[in-house]
Amino acid sequence: MNYLYFLYIQFLDKYGIPEIFGDITFPIFPFCIIAAAIILVVLFLVLFERRILAVFTQRKGPNRVGFNGVLQTTADAIKLLCKQNINPVGVDRFLFNAAPILVFVPIMVLWGLIPYSSEFVFMNFSTSAILYTAIAALPVIGLILAGYASNNKYSLMGGIRAAAQIISYELPIMFVLLSVAALASSVNLKDIISAQISSVWFIVPCFAGFIIMFICSIAEMNRCPFDLPEAESELVAGYNVEYSGMRFALFFLGEYASLFVMCAFMATIFLGGYLPIGNKYISELIFGSNFQFLQLLIYFEQVIWLLVKTFILVYLVMLVRATLPRLNSQGLMLLSWKFLFPLSIVNFALIMVIKYLMVV
Amino acid sequence: MMRDILFHIKSLIAGHFTVFKHSFKPAVTVEYPDEKPIIPDRFRGKHTFDENACIGCKTCMRVCPASAVEIFKDGNKKTILFDYKKCIFCGNCKYYCPKSAIGMSKQYELATDKVEDLKIEMGKKDNE
């Protein structure tokens, strides 16, 4: 990212534009990159999920549109874009229109916090891991507003359920994150990754933490089996009952974007992020260590390693969705407060003991 | 308590493994428009009518539970009118026909976008 910034400033300097202008306008580039990446990844993810669910149930899945069904989600996107936008009677117009954006924007910010390779970090804060969990809880405001503004009792129930769910599943995530931060002695995501170069990946000392984080992430993404806010059999479609067309597509986009970014976050803190297996880059093995563009190749390889790890986790999330039925609302609370929360504290204490022994 | 938790974890793992195993099995889907499914011999699809065999006894009209069949007899000319808005494909008309003039084919693709197509008249053309 610094390299891109340097190029941009140099380019402006050639035409005599002052540097301050470059500083202000530079964030447009990461924004455009993320916006394009979200749309591409979500189009792929939706298709991936539909094909994977079909494979689990011995079906074929979408295979008619384009070559073997690759354009299915593009067709869906075109249709949703051109569908009528209904403003039902009695909705709070402003909040009704703002809610999908409030859901989508925080998730877009989350995409900027993930280090995709050692140089390719859009926003590198010293407390990025903490910031991540803080922003990951923000979309629920949009969900509550969507429920409130829709003038529909099912929507309101869905929004309230989403809020209750987020509150009870934030705490275990925080404790797991604390234990990881203790292992890495840092709350910066890049530092957490570089701490995993010298030692093992943190999934080994913190396996219980990984399981807790996995379950809680599914709950935070509102996916099966924790999709109580949009439970079809109880609440019609939950908070997005009254939404149609493009605004519904934004909810859809946000859901799958958060699926990807949550899995990328888990891959970063537990599976070594962009690190290759055994700390040996394949491009280094192929081209030798004296190759001219080796560093550039390694950056691309790091992105691919992160994508591979992320998609393994995405596959696991979809496996869980294909297997388990929906929990009831009471069971959801019990699982968090009686099982995951105590377990995360025990895990935290254990990690502290391990850390103490390692230091001594 | 502890045994309960262990049991739940065991069943969770077993469940996920079962689903995972299924991802290696081939799909059972019949690619419908390209490969037609096997229709059993006694399937009751669209009707056929043999106007030469029909004697115009109107038994079919009497046994039809939905009153969907109508026979028009004009001298030697017999036509039959099936109203697919009402017909429930029970096969009574075929079963009770003394001369086996009514039959049932295996055709089931009856979807149409015009409501007039649901009234099917048979045995008219050949007699003229």
Place this chain on the structure above:
Amino acid sequence: MNVIVTAIDYFLNWGRSNSVWPLTFATSCCGIEMMQSTASNYDMARFGSEVFRASPRQADLLICAGTITHKMAPALLKLYGQIAEPKYVIAMGACACGGGMFSDSYSVVNGIDKIIPVDIYLPMCPPKPEALIDALMKLQKNIRKESILNRANFVSKHTSYLKHDGEILVSDDDFQINYLGVEKND
């Protein structure tokens, strides 16, 4: 000009016809066949239609699977009105097409085309899942023939039944639907 319209038509119709999301609406036994058609053997997902939306706002297609009684008629009308434009209707089964074997009954609407416009009629009692897929393909074929120039025509055709005369939403020889429910004519 014509070329641009044709290109936009092709683009839109391609998107619309390939992602027809049905509404979960089953009133009787045809619903079982509708469920089957998304199951492994028949798999409507191949055409991109396995996304059954529970909320009518997000659905495109109303598969009316089963008998519509006079008591259910206002609900059907309301659901149809809630579907966002463009919307399509498949009348599945003899009951939805024209009352079926209950057509003489005091409580059954003789065909949903008395209440809402129907795009595809699918007789038989109940139709095979393959027949439903065939109906869906015929609907897709019809969607591909649409044009944005005829859009107003399409919209008026698909909303005319909802225009109400005073209190009465739908008026027929046998019954009237108003905001309070159904009244039978004598």
